[in-house]
Amino acid sequence: MKLFQKEIQLKPFARGYHLITALIEQQFPEIRQIQAGMLQVFIKHTSAGLTINENADPTVRKDFESFINDLVPENYHKFIHTYEGADDMPAHLKSSLLGNSVQIPITNGKLNLGTWQGIYLCEFRDMGGSRKLVLTAFGN
DSSP: OOEEOOOOOOOOOOEEEEEEHHHHHHHHHHGGGEEEEEEEEEEESSSEEEEEEEEEOOHHHHHHHHHHHHSSOOOTTTOOOTOOOTHHHHHHHHHHHHHHHEEEEEEEEEOOOOHHHHHHEOSSSSSOOOEEEEEEEEOO
């Protein structure tokens, strides 16, 4: 069995949902050495998340943003953790709701995503800054 692990640093992204599938494939070419296996992508932050969803129509990402902001509003009067800004505590909750990792099968050296699927970086902060991902690929 082959095992590869790499940490990559993403440039800062604006608040929102961003497709990062191609970026991961470019920065982790070791995937091509695996015929059957898995890729785990883990984000090392508590105010951003990862998910897999629609990769073609950008309005899906805008709808994600609208819905999650309605679900977890900023300036919620019961939040105590507010010293890092109005977007911080909501970002922690959104990160927990969407998650901090995704797993994708690898088949014949390629990510085995559906035709309309892509990996999203979910940036929940106005000024989230650079984000670190741990990429782990394993298989035969």
